C-alpha cells in the first residue's frame with residue numbers, strides 16, 4: 313500500500329521494539345492486526361486531534377480507548393492537574409479529592425452506595441469478582457464471550473478487545489485452577505443464561521457483563537435482555553456485576569445501567585472517571601461493600617488508588633460533563649457519521665453493518681446483524697486492515713482493530729465529521 317509511516321515514527325518505533333515487547337505497552341495499540349509494524353508514535357494531542365512525531369495530524373476517534381470523552385488536553389482538566397500538582401502527587405493517606413470524587417460517583421450512579429478506588433479497570437473487575445465470591449460463598453463466575461474485562465487471570469477466557477485481535481483469547485500462563493470456575497456464554501442469549509443458571513446456579517457467585525458491550529465492537533443488549541439477566545441472576549442467589557469501565561458517563565451523566573433501567577448489585581468503573589489519568593473503581597450495594605477490608609475480610613489494596621491527580625482530573629471531567637451535558641450533541645455527530653458511512657459504503661458497493669449507541673459505534677465489515685461475538689467475528693479482517701490504512705493516510709486515526717469502537721468526543725465538530733466522511737468515501741472507493 314502507498315502509505316508510509318513517517319521517518320521519525322519509524323525511528324522511535326524501532327527503539328520501542330528494542331526496549332518494549334512488540335513496541336507497545338498494551339497489545340491493543342499494536343498495528344499487527346492491520347498490516348504490521350511499526351505503529352505511529354504520537355507527540356501530542358489537542359481537542360479532537362493527534363499529532364505524531366513527524367508533525368502529521370490526525371482526527372482522533374480512539375479517545376485512548378474511551379477515557380477522553382472531552383478530547384485531548386481539555387483546558388479545565390489540564391488546569392485542575394496544574395493547580396494540584398505542586399501540592400504533591402501521592403500521599404498514601406486519605407485526601408480530600410478522592411473523597412470528593414467518591415461522593416460525586418455515589419451521587420450520580422444509581423445503586424452505587426459505596427465505592428472503592430483502584431488504579432485500573434482490570435483491578436476494579438478483579439476486586440468486584442473477589443467480593444462477589446466472598447459475599448455469596450460461591451466460586452463460579454459467568455461472563456460473556458467477546459467481552460473484555462481487563463487482563464486478570466480469570467477474565468482471559470474468550471475475551472474481546474486486544475485479546476481477540478491478537479488471537480490470544482485464552483492467554484498462556486493462566487492457571488487451569490482459575491479458569492475452571494469461569495463460564496463464558498454467548499451475549500444476548502437469555503436462554504443460554506437461564507439454562508446454565510438452572511443447571512448450576514447454586515455454584516454461581518456472579519454474572520458479569522458490560523451492559524452495552526464495547527469490546528467486540530459496540531454491541532447493544534437486545535430488548536429485555538438485561539432485565540432477564542438480572543432476574544435469572546437473582547433467582548440463582550448470585551450477584552449481578554456490570555462492568556461499566558467504558559460505558560459509565562459515556563452515554564449520559566451516570567451509568568449506562570440507569571440509562572437502560574437495570575441496576576446491578578456491583579459496578580466496575582474506570583476510564584472516564586480518571587479524566588485521562590489512571591483510575592478504576594468498584595462499588596455498589598452497601599451491605600456487599602461492608603465485606604471490603606478493613607471492615608470485612610475481602611482484602612484489596614493499592615498504593616496509587618485514589619491518587620490526587622487522577623481524582624482532580626476525574627472531578628474536572630465529570631464537572632464539565634454535568635454542567636455542559638454534551639451527550640446529545642456527541643450522539644448527533646456520531647449519528648451523522650454512522651448514517652453517512654453506511655450510505656457511502658453502499659454506494660461504493662461494500663456491505664457493512666454499523667452498531668451505534670450514542671457517541672460510540674463500530675463499523676463491521678459484513679452485512680449481517682451483529683449481536684454477539686460469533687456474529688462480530690464475521691467482520692472481514694483483511695478489508696478492515698485496508699480501510700484502516702486508507703483512513704490513516706488521510707489523517708483519520710481509528711483503533712487498529714476491527715473489534716473496537718469509534719468514539720466521538722465533546723471536542724469533535726461538524727468540520728471533523730465532514731472531513732472524516734470525505735476520507736471514508738475515498739477509502740471505500742479504493743477498498
Ligand SMILES: Cc1ncc(COP(=O)(O)O)c(C=O)c1O
Pocket residue numbers: 377431432433434435437460461462463473522526527555556557558582583592
Ligand atoms: C469493559 C472493560 N473492562 C475492563 C477494562 C480494563 O481496564 P484497564 O485497561 O484500565 O485495566 C477495559 C479496558 O479496555 C474495558 O474496556
